[in-house]
Amino acid sequence: MQIGVETSKAVDQRRVFVVDQDEITRAALQxxxxxxxxxxxxATLDEAYEKGTGWLKPDVLLLGVSFLAQQGAALISEINAKFPGVRILIVCEKADEAVAVDGMKAGAHGALVKPLTLESVRKKVDTILGRGGAAPLVQLGMMR
Structure with missing residues (x-):
């Protein structure tokens, strides 16, 4: 049973790729x-590129900051070339914010700064996808 999940979001046809070298961060975000x-x-961008061929393209890519630290901000352009229209969020520690800012200047759409919480991660992904908050509640007895 899914708790705290809005039905319209659960049946959304969009997808997220979590690409991070840190297995614990990947698992937590997933x-x-x-x-x-x-x-x-x-675990790698090569895996993401392979999986994202054809119909399985991501709408959002959560990118571990370690990739930017190793390959530089030009990596954002490479990702955009492989996945046109993808929204990129950089996952980082507070200490890595400068690298994340460089990535955002290069075209990433935002950052998820650790510590990660369920609410903050879901809200950020919803925002980046243009999904609003919860659907309005219909009160029983008010319907006619």
Whole structure:
């Protein structure tokens, strides 16, 4: 049973790729998101590029900051070339914010700064996808 999941989000046809070298971060993000959106965790960008061919393109890519630290901000352009229209969020520690800012200047759409919480991660992904908050509640007895 999914608790705290809005039905319209659970049947959303969009998907998220979590690409991070840190297995624990990947697993945590996948766990936080999988109830509301199709989520795939991958250890490398090559895996993401391979999985994202054809119909399985991501709508959002959560990118571990370590990739930017190793390959530079030009990596954002490479990702955009492979996945046109993808929204990129950089996952980082507070100490890595300068690298994340460089990535945002290069075209990333935002950052998820640790510590990660269920609410903050879901809210950020919803915002980046243009999904609003919860659907309005219909009170029983008010319907006619």
């Amino acid at each position: 766990f936080m998101l999988h109830d509301e959106i199709e989520t795939h965790e991958l």
